Amino acid sequence: MAQVAEPLLKVRGIDKHFGAVQALYGVDLDLPAGQVTALCGDNGAGKSVLTKCISGVNLPDHGEVFWEGQQVHIHNTRDASRLGIETVYQDLALCDNLDIVQNMFLGRERTSRYLLNEGDMERAASETLASLKVTTVRSIRQPVASLSGGQRQSVAISKAVMWNSKLVIMDEPTAALGVVQTAQLLALVRRLRDRGLAVMVISHNLNDVFEVADRIAILYLGRMVVQDKASAFDRQRVVEYMTTGGKGMKAPSN
Amino acid sequence: MAQPVEIPPDPTIAVQAAEAELPPALIAQTLGQYTRAWIGRMRGGDIGVLPVVVGLAACMIVFEIISPNHVFLSADNLVNLFLQSSFYMVLAMAETFALILGEIDLSIGFLGACGAVIAVQLVQPVTTHWPWWAAIVAALAACALAGAIQGTIVTRLGIPSFIVTLAGYLIFNGVMLILLALGPFSGIPNLVSDDPNVKVLYNLVAGNIDPTISWIVMAVVVVGIGGLMWYSDSHRRRSGLVAPPPSLTLIKIGLIAVAGIVVVGICNVNRANTGYLAGVPWAIPIVLAILGAWTILLERTKYGRYMYAIGGNPEAARRAGINVPVVITIAFALCSMTAAIGLILYASYLGGMSNNVQGGQLVLFAVAAAVIGGTSLFGGRGKAIHGVLGGLVIGAIYNGMYLQSLDVQRIFIVTGLVLLAAVTIDAVSRRGKVSFPGGRR
Numbered sequence: 001m002a003q004v005a006e007p008l009l010k011v012r013g014i015d016k017h018f019g020a021v022q023a024l025y026g027v028d029l030d031l032p033a034g035q036v037t038a039l040c041g042d043n044g045a046g047k048s049v050l051t052k053c054i055s056g057v058n059l060p061d062h063g064e065v066f067w068e069g070q071q072v073h074i075h076n077t078r079d080a081s082r083l084g085i086e087t088v089y090q091d092l093a094l095c096d097n098l099d100i101v102q103n104m105f106l107g108r109e110r111t112s113r114y115l116l117n118e119g120d121m122e123r124a125a126s127e128t129l130a131s132l133k134v135t136t137v138r139s140i141r142q143p144v145a146s147l148s149g150g151q152r153q154s155v156a157i158s159k160a161v162m163w164n165s166k167l168v169i170m171d172e173p174t175a176a177l178g179v180v181q182t183a184q185l186l187a188l189v190r191r192l193r194d195r196g197l198a199v200m201v202i203s204h205n206l207n208d209v210f211e212v213a214d215r216i217a218i219l220y221l222g223r224m225v226v227q228d229k230a231s232a233f234d235r236q237r238v239v240e241y242m243t244t245g246g247k248g249m250k251a252p253s254n
Numbered sequence: 255m256a257q258p259v260e261i262p263p264d265p266t267i268a269v270q271a272a273e274a275e276l277p278p279a280l281i282a283q284t285l286g287q288y289t290r291a292w293i294g295r296m297r298g299g300d301i302g303v304l305p306v307v308v309g310l311a312a313c314m315i316v317f318e319i320i321s322p323n324h325v326f327l328s329a330d331n332l333v334n335l336f337l338q339s340s341f342y343m344v345l346a347m348a349e350t351f352a353l354i355l356g357e358i359d360l361s362i363g364f365l366g367a368c369g370a371v372i373a374v375q376l377v378q379p380v381t382t383h384w385p386w387w388a389a390i391v392a393a394l395a396a397c398a399l400a401g402a403i404q405g406t407i408v409t410r411l412g413i414p415s416f417i418v419t420l421a422g423y424l425i426f427n428g429v430m431l432i433l434l435a436l437g438p439f440s441g442i443p444n445l446v447s448d449d450p451n452v453k454v455l456y457n458l459v460a461g462n463i464d465p466t467i468s469w470i471v472m473a474v475v476v477v478g479i480g481g482l483m484w485y486s487d488s489h490r491r492r493s494g495l496v497a498p499p500p501s502l503t504l505i506k507i508g509l510i511a512v513a514g515i516v517v518v519g520i521c522n523v524n525r526a527n528t529g530y531l532a533g534v535p536w537a538i539p540i541v542l543a544i545l546g547a548w549t550i551l552l553e554r555t556k557y558g559r560y561m562y563a564i565g566g567n568p569e570a571a572r573r574a575g576i577n578v579p580v581v582i583t584i585a586f587a588l589c590s591m592t593a594a595i596g597l598i599l600y601a602s603y604l605g606g607m608s609n610n611v612q613g614g615q616l617v618l619f620a621v622a623a624a625v626i627g628g629t630s631l632f633g634g635r636g637k638a639i640h641g642v643l644g645g646l647v648i649g650a651i652y653n654g655m656y657l658q659s660l661d662v663q664r665i666f667i668v669t670g671l672v673l674l675a676a677v678t679i680d681a682v683s684r685r686g687k688v689s690f691p692g693g694r695r
Contacts, residue, residue: 078575093573095566097634098559106563107574115554122495141496 006069006230007032007083008198009054011168014063016049026063027224029217031167034049036189036199038209038230041219042242047202049054050219051169054200056085083167086160089095090171096145100137101125104159128162129154129248132191136184150181157188167198174208187214219247284442285501299541305679306643310370310670311646317654333535337459337603339649342536343540344596345616346623346641347548351589353613353624354552354565357408357415361422362593363613364622365400369393369594369633370425370441370601370611371433382537386454390598393592400426401590404677405583423614444606456600462533467524471539480507505595516681537599541642544595548638551588559586565634574655587662596620622669623648647672 014026019046022190024046025143031037041047052058054065056077064070069081082086082217101118104125108116125251126140136156144152152171160168170189174182189212192199203209208228209216217227225245240246317326325331343361351358376382376389384392404422408415434441445456463471483503490497521534552558560581561573572578600616601607620641627644629636648669655665 066521077573081575089573091569093567093570095563095570095634097562097566102559102563106559106571107576109556109559111556115550116556116559119490119493119495123493 003159007033008068009225010066010069011050011054012064012066014050014053014194016053016060016061016214023222024053025220025222027219029224029227031198031200033166033191033198034217035200035214036193036212036229037215037217038213038236039200039217039219040158040204040209040242041208044221044241045230046222047219047234048171051087051171051200052204054080055085055169060104081160081163081165083170083237084163084165085167086163087169087192087216088153088156088160088173090158094144094152094156099143100129100155101232105154106159123193124162125158128158132158132161132188132238133235134158134188149176150178150184153177153181153185153187157185157192161192161197163213165197168192169200169202171202172204173201174203174205181209201238206238209238218242218246219251284499284507285471286503288498288502293565293636294403297604303628303643304398304594305676306640306647309626310643310647310650311444313650313654317650317657321654321657326657329520331653331657335649336474336646337535337644339484339538340459340541341573341596341600341603341616342619342648343541343642343645344544345593345620346627346645347638348589348596348641349617349620349624350416350629350636350638350641351413351561351585351592353621354561354633354636355566355584355585355631355685356568357584357586358621358631359401359404359419359422359589360617361404361414361419361426362590363597363615363617364423364426364430364611365590366593366595366616367430367600367611367613368400368417368433369397369590370597371430371607372396373594373598374443374445374601374607375433375436377441377445377449377455378436378439379447379452382450383449386451390454391452391591393598394594398587398591402583402587404590405586406579408586409579409582423617426614428603430611430613432608434607442606442608445482445602446605451658455602456605457536457599459537459599461519461536461605462531463536463539465533468522468530470517470532470575472518472534483507521606540595540599544592545638548592557581557584562634565636567634567650579629593620619648620670622673622676625680626672628680630680631677632680644649644676 009029009031011027011029014024014027014029015022023195027046027050029039029050039050040045049058053060054074056074056079061076065074071223072079072083075087077087095106098106101122105121110120111119111126122140126129129135129137129140134151134152134153137155144155147155153176157170157173158167173185173189179184186208189201191201201209201212213225213230216230216238218225218235218238219242225241279636318324348362348366349359357664370393373389373393376384376392377386384559403413404418405517407413407418418560431441434443447453447456487497487503488500491500517538518534519626521538522532525531552561560576562580563574564581569579570579574620597616599612600611623644624636624641624648625631625639625644626641629640629644630687650673651669654666655668
């Protein structure tokens with residue numbers, strides 16, 4: 001185990017190009033446990049690519065990834081899961097025709113004598129939902145198609161948390177939500193943080209960012225231009241970093 | 255019964271509970287609540303088997319009233335109806351494997367016919383003279399292999415299954431004709447023989463089980479299934495899991511028992527005009543065994559769960575680490591294998607194989623039966639029982655209209671209209687479902 005100061009995930013000097021297009025230039029990123037890090041940046045800044053490099057969807061060309069102080073190589077999403085990295089995609093990746101339990105255990109079903117152990121899975125799923133205080137869902141045997149947008153988000157996040165994950169990455173979690181549901185979701189994100197998980201939220205919405213983030217990291221045209229405590233920023237500053245990369249601005253004290 | 259998810263309230267939850275839009279009574283614990291929840295689900299578009307059961311009952315009543323001398327519901331005709339429907343039911347269960355995935359398999363009519371010809375040819379005493387079971391195993395294996403090849407083309411080359419299996423339809427039509435021409439049978443190998451192996455195949459559909467044994471086997475099966483249902487439901491209730499109330503479990507067990515008694519009772523009536531003919535035809539336990547096996551596979555195993563997941567959202571299934579191409583390929587193999595069983599029953603019913611097999615019509619009726627039974631053409635929804643119920647509807651229409659001495663063109667038209675009605679119900683019920691952002695379709 002690393003010392004306290006060591007972030008859970010440390011990314012150093014990640015380069016990634018697709019054909020002739022360079023998407024990331026030597027990106028550094030720290031994701032400490034027990035904190036919410038917001039990853040901001042304009043369209044095409046490389047947020048998604050960086051996320052995919054961490055979650056194992058894409059392989060970086062160069063650069064190093066350290067997990068709890070140890071260098072690791074994440075070749076696919078299974079590797080990432082094994083470490084404890086789970087991603088909640090923007091489209092949530094839920095099967096509408098399956099119920100909540102079936103979705104939460106999809107691909108990792110529990111069996112006894114080759115048959116699905118529904119009781120075991122139902123109990124574990126309801127424990128996870130209860131521990132995250134996801135209470136709007138009355139029956140965990142209802143199909144996901146019957147849930148509202150916020151409930152679907154909650155299910156997707158609970159699914160990610162279920163596997164003793166240590167880092168949860170959320171891609172635009174509030175994009176499809178209304179005001180009340182957004183508030184519920186941010187409360188859920190805070191609960192994850194309070195459990196000691198590292199959370200990375202990708203968001204365009206600065207309201208949400210300032211509402212929930214402990215740290216803010218800003219990408220501009222494939223470069224990490226700044227990352228610091230959220231209290232070191234104000235709205236104006238974040239917008240300037242996102243749109244200009246911080247040219248002509250005084251860098252915040254580290 | 256305590257809901258497992260209940261926890262002490264916190265301030266944010268008051269808002270959540272207020273705005274939570276719940277489908278009616280998903281927390282149902284009593285029979286009344288369950289009935290209301292069921293009605294709510296149907297309104298919401300999850301119609302289940304209700305339309306087909308109602309449709310089947312309507313068919314039965316109408317045909318009984320209009321059939322000459324009211325012979326439709328006679329024991330003789332009902333057993334005959336089941337035998338005529340048996341291969342439609344099995345073919346529809348086969349097609350269900352493709353439909354759940356959102357695919358379709360048009361080849362199973364002729365591919366299954368290839369399997370049936372293989373089985374019929376192999377048992378012939380004057381040529382290969384294989385034991386009946388080896389002939390059936392060979393036929394099923396050959397068809398499973400052919401299905402796996404089609405599935406591989408669909409998944410690895412990314413060609414739509416409609417096209418791949420349309421090619422298969424033509425290819426296996428040709429293969430069937432070649433296989434038929436083998437041996438000294440002038441293209442019509444038949445199952446009329448004193449050889450015991452040939453007899454087994456001949457009696458697969460119409461051979462009768464002794465009435466006494468029928469009763470005993472039925473009782474054992476009903477007690478077994480009922481006991482299992484009662485045990486599993488009460489176990490779930492004790493563990494505080496979502497479970498139906500005891501009264502509902504009892505009603506279900508009662509319905510199964512009544513169905514068993516009615517079926518065996520009807521079959522054990524003397525059906526012969528002269529002499530004696532009674533007992534449960536083998537087709538019934540064969541169809542029920544396939545139904546049981548595929549129901550367990552689809553609803554109780556990881557593999558079945560993956561099929562539904564792929565039918566619902568293939569991308570989510572892929573990201574969950576499911577090997578989508580392998581699951582689809584196996585499904586095509588199982589589909590073709592089941593179709594071979596269906597066509598072996600067909601051969602048994604007709605007493606042999608000939609180039610008269612309407613492979614195209616059979617596959618269309620199989621798709622129709624599955625959809626009439628409640629399987630969705632759009633993937634993600636469907637059960638083996640749907641194929642059985644839909645097959646019975648098609649069989650009932652055929653049988654009832656033959657009793658009216660209506661000619662085949664009218665039967666085609668009516669069957670087509672019933673299919674159209676079933677697909678309309680499927681499409682409309684999907685549209686009736688509430689859609690959400692991020693929801694598919």
